[in-house]
Amino acid sequence: MKKNLLFFYIGFFVVFMILGLLLPEWMRYILTVALCKSFVVLGIVLLMRNGLVSFGHALYFAFSAYSIAFASRLLGITDVFLLLVIGLISGAAISYLIGLLVSRYREIYFAMITMAFSMAFYGVLVKAYRVTGGTDGLHIPTPTILGIVLSPADWRLLNYYLALVVLAIAVFLLVRLVDSPFGFLIKAVKQNEIRVSYLGGVVNKVVLQTFVISGALSGLGGALITFNLGHIDPHLSYWTVSGEFVFIALFSGIGNIYAAIGGAIIIEFVRTYAFKYAPYTWQMILGIIMLVVIMYSPGGLWEIIQRIGKRYFTRGASTGGLKDG
Amino acid sequence: MELKVDRIIIILMDGVLYASWIFLVAIGLTLIFGVMRILNIAHGSLYSFGAYVSAVFVLAYFRQGLWPPAVFIVIIMAAILTGFIVGPLMERLVLQRMYRKEISLQLLTTYALFLILEDVMKLIFGTSPFYAYEPLFLVGTFQTGGITYPRYYLIIMLVAIVCGLLLWLFMKKSAIGKQVVSVIHDPEISQIMGLNLPKIYVITFSIGASLAAMGGAFTAPILVVVPGLSVEVIVISFAVVVIGGLGSLGGAALGALIVGVVRAAAVHYLPVMELFTIYIVMALILLIKPLGLFPMEEARKI
Numbered sequence: 223m224k225k226n227l228l229f230f231y232i233g234f235f236v237v238f239m240i241l242g243l244l245l246p247e248w249m250r251y252i253l254t255v256a257l258c259k260s261f262v263v264l265g266i267v268l269l270m271r272n273g274l275v276s277f278g279h280a281l282y283f284a285f286s287a288y289s290i291a292f293a294s295r296l297l298g299i300t301d302v303f304l305l306l307v308i309g310l311i312s313g314a315a316i317s318y319l320i321g322l323l324v325s326r327y328r329e330i331y332f333a334m335i336t337m338a339f340s341m342a343f344y345g346v347l348v349k350a351y352r353v354t355g356g357t358d359g360l361h362i363p364t365p366t367i368l369g370i371v372l373s374p375a376d377w378r379l380l381n382y383y384l385a386l387v388v389l390a391i392a393v394f395l396l397v398r399l400v401d402s403p404f405g406f407l408i409k410a411v412k413q414n415e416i417r418v419s420y421l422g423g424v425v426n427k428v429v430l431q432t433f434v435i436s437g438a439l440s441g442l443g444g445a446l447i448t449f450n451l452g453h454i455d456p457h458l459s460y461w462t463v464s465g466e467f468v469f470i471a472l473f474s475g476i477g478n479i480y481a482a483i484g485g486a487i488i489i490e491f492v493r494t495y496a497f498k499y500a501p502y503t504w505q506m507i508l509g510i511i512m513l514v515v516i517m518y519s520p521g522g523l524w525e526i527i528q529r530i531g532k533r534y535f536t537r538g539a540s541t542g543g544l545k546d547g
Numbered sequence: 548m549e550l551k552v553d554r555i556i557i558i559l560m561d562g563v564l565y566a567s568w569i570f571l572v573a574i575g576l577t578l579i580f581g582v583m584r585i586l587n588i589a590h591g592s593l594y595s596f597g598a599y600v601s602a603v604f605v606l607a608y609f610r611q612g613l614w615p616p617a618v619f620i621v622i623i624m625a626a627i628l629t630g631f632i633v634g635p636l637m638e639r640l641v642l643q644r645m646y647r648k649e650i651s652l653q654l655l656t657t658y659a660l661f662l663i664l665e666d667v668m669k670l671i672f673g674t675s676p677f678y679a680y681e682p683l684f685l686v687g688t689f690q691t692g693g694i695t696y697p698r699y700y701l702i703i704m705l706v707a708i709v710c711g712l713l714l715w716l717f718m719k720k721s722a723i724g725k726q727v728v729s730v731i732h733d734p735e736i737s738q739i740m741g742l743n744l745p746k747i748y749v750i751t752f753s754i755g756a757s758l759a760a761m762g763g764a765f766t767a768p769i770l771v772v773v774p775g776l777s778v779e780v781i782v783i784s785f786a787v788v789v790i791g792g793l794g795s796l797g798g799a800a801l802g803a804l805i806v807g808v809v810r811a812a813a814v815h816y817l818p819v820m821e822l823f824t825i826y827i828v829m830a831l832i833l834l835i836k837p838l839g840l841f842p843m844e845e846a847r848k849i
Contacts, residue, residue, distance in 0.1 A: 275651040323830060326837060329650050330586050330793065334785050335833065338826045341782050345822025461782065465658045472655055502669055509662030516652050516659070517644060 231397075234480055235390045242382050247375070250382055252490055254450050257385040259467065260486035261443030264396060265436030266471040267482050271400075272432045273412030274328065277464050278336030281320075281343050282437040284459035286313040286444030288347070291360045291454055302365040302384065306445050313441015314434050321433040325426045337461050347456035359455030362448055378450065385446045392439060393479055399435070400479075408432055469508075473515050475522025485523055553693050558811045560691060564700045566807025567707035571762030572780055573787040573799040574714060575755035581731045581794035581843065582751040583646060588657040589637065590759050591781025592664035596633055597760025598767040598776060599668060601625040602677035605768065609681050618682050619702070626764035630757025633664075638752040643745065661777070669774050677772040703765050710761060711800060714754070718796075727751055731794065731843075782822075783810075786829050792839030801840060805832075 242250060262279050269276055289312035293299045299308070320339050327335055347354045354360065364377050372380060399405050407428050410418050415425045448454055457463065466489070474485025492511070496504035519525050576590045604625045608618055637660060645656050686698040718724040729737045730747050738744050763776075770776070787806050791798025806825055813824040832840065 270651060275654060277654065323834065330580075330654075331789070331838070333650070333654055334586065334789050335830075337782075338786060338789070338829060342823045342826035346819070349819040349821060461778075465655075468651065469655055469658070472651060502674075503666045505662040506666035509659040509666075512655060512659035512662070513641065516656055520648070520652055 227397075230480075231394070235386065238386050239383070242379070242386070247378070251378065251450070252494055253487060254378070254382045254385055255447060256487040256490035257382075257389055257483070258443045258447035258450060259470065259490065260389065260483040261392065261446070262440040262467045263470045263474070263482045263486050264392065264479065265439035265443075266467050267474075267476045267479070268396070268408070268432055268436050268439075270471060270476045271412060272408050272429060274429065274432075275333045275468060276336040276433075276436070277333040277461065277468060278338070278340035279436070279440050279467050280459050280461065280463035281336075281340035282313045282317050282440035283444040283447070283463070284340075284343065284347070284454075284456070285316045286310075286441035287448040287454045287458055288354065288360070290445050290448050291362050294362055294365070295360065300363060300366045301369070302367050302449065305365055305449075306388070306442065309441045309445025309448075310438055311441070313444060314438035317437020317440070318430070318434050321430045321437070325430040325433060337464060340459050340464055341461055344456050344459040344461075347459060354456070357456060359453055361453050362451075364452065365449055374452075381446070381449050384449070388442060388446065389483070392442065393483075396479060404428075404431070469512055472520075473512070473522050475524025477521065477524045477528075481522065481524040481527070488523075554815065556691055557694060558815055559808065560694075560696065560700070560811075561814070562808035562811035563704060563804070564807070565810055566803040567704045568762045568766045569780070569784055569787055569807060570707050570800055570803035571710055571765075572759045573784040573791070573803055574711065574796055575758035576784055577788045577791065577794055577796060577799045578714070578758075579752055579755040580788070582727060583642070583748060585642060585645065585653050585657065586785075586793070587642075587660075587755075588654065588781060589660035589664055590657075590755070590784070591777030591779075592661050592668070593630065593633060593756045593759040594763040594780045595772075595774075595776040596664065596668060597626050597629045597763030598770070598772045599672045599677065599763075600629045600760070601764035601767040602679040602772045603672070605679040605681060606677070615681070615685055618685065622682070622764045622767075623761070626761040627757050629760035629764070630755075631753045633760075634753035634756030635749050637756070638749055642752070643748065646748075661781075665774065665777065674774055677767070679768050679772070682768040697769070699769065703769075706761065706765050710758060711796070714758070714796065717754075723747070723750060783825065786825050789839055790829050790832050792836075792841040792843065794843040795839070795841035798839055798841035 241253070245253065262283050265282075266276060266279055286309040290305050290309050293305060293308050299305060320336070324332060324335055348357055350356075351358070364372065364374055366372070367380065407418070407423055410423070411425055411428050418428075419425050444458070470485045470489050471482060473489060474481040493504065493508065496507045500507060515522065572590065572594050575593075576587060579590070580586050601622050604621050605618055608621045609615070641656060641660060645653050683697055683699045686702065688695045688697050689701075690696070718728055726737070726742050726747055727750070730742065730744065734744060783806060787802040788799055789802075790805055791800070791802030805828065809824055809828050810821060813821045817824065836842070
């Protein structure tokens with residue numbers, strides 16, 4: 223990382239560290255949910271840099287959540303770090319299996335087949351109620367940290383910082399990844415697959431690897447949101463949840479990693495307030511925001527920030543390690 | 548042995564019924580995709596819009612005490628009206644700006660339309676359920692395999708077959724239909740040859756929308772019309788068109804039959820796996836034929 227980027231990176235997370243202490247509990251709760259979702263959004267952003275849209279990322283999110291639920295309920299594993307690793311591995315494993323089929327597809331087929339798998343999983347979760355609790359979902363006991371049992375309130379505070387630290391690590395690694403030869407290969411696949419294969423790259427393998435990385439990220443997000451909610455239900459795997467992830471990615475713009483986190487937070491708050499003040503029309507409000515963003519700023523929030531940046535600061539703003547979409 | 552045959556008849560009956568109405572939704576979806584290259588997530592909303600309008604019309608019609616059998620004309624009118632009002636609105640106001648844009652933007656646009664339409668329907672029709680059973684009781688029942696079925700099921704199947712044939716005739720024989728086919732093959736050349744592309748887009752979209760609404764309008768009497776009907780329909784009809792090959796009308800028919808029968812069999816033998824089996828069958832078919840059973844031909848891009 224370049225020096226000014228490093229400062230930006232540290233500053234970004236320090237602000238969130240302080241926010242965690244200042245904000246009232248309900249706001250911190252929403253912020254935690256948004257941070258958890260931004261893992262999945264980052265995964266989707268990575269795939270979009272590959273030129274692919276997944277409309278089924280809720281699957282990896284939910285699969286990890288249910289893996290954790292079973293690990294803690296059936297195996298009695300309550301240690302938070304162990305559960306986090308389980309979430310990561312289960313997200314990576316299921317996305318590898320599905321990626322084997324899906325990595326052969328592009329464009330609309332890719333989007334539809336990923337969505338089909340997430341809905342298939344949703345169907346199983348709803349119908350196999352003896353195992354999964356059906357639409358009632360499953361309760362997850364509060365995890366312990368190195369053997370220490372915490373009260374739910376303390377736990378939620380800790381979970382915010384846990385999400386933040388894991389996110390900071392993930393962002394650090396992602397920025398490194400995007401600047402690595404593999405990161406350039408991802409971008410090259412979007413621009414021209416045939417040329418990549420003539421240069422000796424194996425396109426489907428690159429797609430599969432990207433897919434697994436984004437699945438692992440979603441797994442982490444699923445694990446952290448499970449800790450936060452304490453209760454999970456099949457809705458986590460629903461296709462509208464995936465749609466929301468894609469929307470956040472597009473709303474933020476795929477050019478910048480931090481924008482994805484900011485976008486996730488904005489949308490989570492918009493959703494909370496829209497749901498509170500317009501219970502029958504909150505979907506419509508989200509839909510209209512979506513249409514306006516798509517029509518007037520298809521590069522998302524990041525494009526708007528860049529436009530403002532260009533107008534007022536001629537030297538240009540930091541790109542957060544990602545130079546273009 | 549007797550029992551087994553009965554069961555197969557039941558499964559086939561359920562499967563073909565399900566296939567008929569999902570076919571109506573899926574051919575509209577695949578037609579729109581073929582012409583505009585947009586997979587319309589809001590297509591399921593057109594289906595439930597049709598169901599709502601039809602339920603309202605049917606209830607109003609019977610309240611008037613008019614000649615009962617003419618209710619089927621009312622249902623057809625409801626579907627066409629919905630398709631030709633909501634369809635052009637969607638296409639002109641929103642979708643026409645999205646042609647040849649990035650695929651993620653197109654998908655999200657139709658997803659946004661889906662979210663908006665769901666709430667628009669709640670605002671227009673309220674959230675309480677509609678029961679429009681009269682047409683179902685009007686035509687009586689028949690018996691097969693030891694089970695009594697409403698004759699209305701046969702009407703739905705008939706409607707699916709007639710709509711499929713009409714669409715096929717339209718594409719093969721009528722002037723506009725032939726223009727639509729040429730746009731499917733190559734929009735650029737068609738435009739150079741003097742076709743009015745925006746007009747063709749509007750017509751195709753309205754026809755596709757009316758077909759989805761037709762599916763909704765004719766299934767309204769056998770369902771309780773409530774908010775949220777669209778979701779299952781859209782998810783299943785995606786599977787249908789992907790199995791059949793996006794853009795292929797024959798593929799949609801075969802895909803609908805496969806999905807219908809597989810689903811009916813799953814409901815009878817493995818109810819837990821209902822949605823799952825549909826997608827497993829889809830995955831298996833895609834493993835053998837990566838672009839579905841009847842894919843559209845496309846040149847390799849360099």
